[in-house]
Amino acid sequence: MRESVISLFTAYVPMFGVPAMLYIYMLSFIPGLSFLRAFSLSLAMLGLLGFGIFGMRHIFLVKKRPAMPLFEEAETIRHGKDFKTPKNSKAVKFRIKRFNPQSKSLEEHEYSLPADRFDSVLDGLLWIKHTQDPTLSLRYSCRMGVCGSCGMVVNGKPVLACETNIWKNTEDNGLDVEPMRGHPMLRDLVTDFDDFFEKHLLVNPYLYRKAVAEKYSAEKEYKQTRDQLDRFLPFSYCIMCGLCLDACPVVNTNPTFIGPQALSQAYRYYADSRDQAGVSRIENVDLVNGIWDCEFSDSCSKVCPKGVDPAFAIQLLKAEAIKNDIFPQKDHQNK
């Protein structure tokens, strides 16, 4: 609005105002009309003043390219991935096994999409969801491999979709995507994590201190050497994506097994020098369906996207149990 007023003023003052004033000025030379001379001169002064104020501002603020870059016609910063067909892309096929909650069965759907060399399986799935089939259901969030949402099975291997490159995993121009089988399926690629979280809680996964008030007041930090840190650090990288449970042959045949994720976290807190729970942590998992159910197939460590090595953690727990001479309890429920 203000721009248009300003441009009106700057355009019309010279176009009409100046000739009109000249005309009035000339009229004033006719005898008897000399009073118009003062009138036209004062009008001219006013006009010049107005032009000066508005016009100069207009020229300097709008027309002239300022010292800082002006972005009116500048490049468009496009997402470039989710919606557009990117450059240097090739067509790939996603064969997606979607779980249907009504029929309780997997249905295969095929989609074709363009993918460039940077696109992840998650990018591809979202492209499908946003442009072809909004009903496709999947879980995702950070797209940088740290939130643990997008665990699924690609070409038969449990992976994080956001960390899995399309080009590198394409055979015959296509790849297979299906939900994890180590967790109950909910819909399409989404699985139910309630049991998984319950199992995590079974191992009391928090730093235990005898004095709770002191823990919460926090006047001083606990000292910890680098050696002490290194003892638990590798096991603290767990993002709770659930891939290890999908890969574990024991979990898939015996759902009561606490599983590699929870057990690795039991070791993570046991090995932390700041924790005061001591051997009670070992007793807590020293069960038939705890550490002793692990057959050390090592598949959990093979699929862990963050290199946690749960299989090793479980063997360390077994060693601690033997060292501390603890007899296995029957199972968690009977304890």
Next chain:
Amino acid sequence: METIECDIVILGSGIAGLTTAIHSSNESNRQLRISIVTKLHAMRSHSVAAEGGVSGVLYPEVSGDSIDLHAYDTVKGSDFLADQDAVEILAKNAPEEIRFLDHLGVAWSRDEKGRILQRPFGGMSQPRTAFAQDKTGFFIMRALYDEISSHKNVSIFHEHFAYSLIIERGRFSGLVCMDLASGESRFIKAKVCVIATGGASRVYGFTTTSHSTTGDGIALAYRAGIPLKDMEFVQFHPTALVPNGILITEAARGEGAYLLNSKGKRFMEDYAKSKMELAPRDIVSRAIITEIEQGRGFTHTESGLKYVHLDLRHLGKKIIDDHLPMIKEISIKSIAIDPVDEPLPVRPAAHFTMGGINTDIHGRAVADENGNVVKGVWAIGECGCVSVHGSNRLGSNSLSQCAVWGRLVGKQIAAYASSEGFNKGEAEKLAETERDRLEELASRESGEDPYKIKEEMQEAMDEYLYVYRNRVGMTRAKDKIEQLKARFSNVYVKDKSRSFNTNLRDVLEIGNLLDIAEAIAIGAMHRKETRGAHAVVEYPKRNDKDWLKHTLIFKNRGKIGLAYIPVKITKWKPVERVY
């Protein structure tokens, strides 16, 4: 509709939400019934993606650092728009919170003596950013989530999407949310609601943040009549990976990485001679864009994006492996570049919402410019605006903010919920009306494609409300968003399933994003100066005479109103900001 009654409902499960839950529970001797409502699994909130660290003066006697210096750096970084009383609270309480997180089991990186290491960060005059490698947010989130499991009175509602905040007669009544797994709506009746839903950087297409950072809590509060403060200030992080926008932490530069243009020059010496790469983010972002605009950038083949180089090679493999392992992992996995051998392609991306729900210094939501609080509603973390970040946040202050106000608010709400009762009114009825509106939306047979609307909104925001803004562009952005909002009123949800309907969730999120985009555009159009992250080409100077004030944007019966409130200045008078 099922009604769940509890004392406190916390909306959001990031660092702010979980800290509040822990402290309110602890304060009440684990007696109060506390519910955490989150649209994700609680441990997957975007806080996990925080990389660089937490600021706080831990060892003043060794480093010569001081609380005052931290506060001043923050105020100067904010371009003097931060409320200085709030900043003083932040700087004073931050060290205690870092130690508290240590007590919960965060795997802080340590020095030889077992003390917590601290690294330099942008705009900070001393190394005071405590870190756990470059996964600080992740470690904190895991520690907090695990700690919650020892509080049996806290129940977590995973994957519940809140879509309405019910406030009656200026007081909180309850929250309506949808259980994603079953599609059922639930009414959560509580005395207190703490909104901790984080930022809204997904209004932009090129952003460092998770797909889930859609500012749901900000939009809920805005629609419920609570004003938003300073929404025009959006932080652009200078170093987001091209082409996907994944964050390359400022800690890389804190450890000593260089920014290089296509001539191989460390161009920051032209923009911030003394701080170089560790100038505050707004300055570095503008520098990168200016270099690119003047033709000294690179062009990315696949995406067409222009970028500069972030060079970590001289740091050596050991520093990168010990202090920046996630950066290395991400670059190798997503763009197949190892920062040990090659420089990384980076450019600025939307990163943080400095503005948010208008709150007072205690974190209570404030309903108007006169300071009347909305009873029972608190807003903390990125979704609230206390304001400690003013017009530009310093890196690593955000985590301290979440932790500090998490404790302060936790204590207040424990006292409030113990002494006050439930709001009287017809909340259940209102909740049912809201539920019916959602059902109507979900049952439509045709309409606009929500993803097209989202794409067009993100394009407009990326183009017109990026690092540099101009008046024509801002007007265009606002007009575009108005059109999109009109189209959105007829939006179509194609997915008719009740189980895990992410299509419906996306539509609700896009509705929230549109409201926030509009607030950003309007706030930006009206602020006629360049301050912090808000750089207007036509007004290249800061104007303290007219604009040393906070913007408030209201939504009242569909109409949008603006108001301004003064900035609290205690010790530090505004001076020119030079680095």
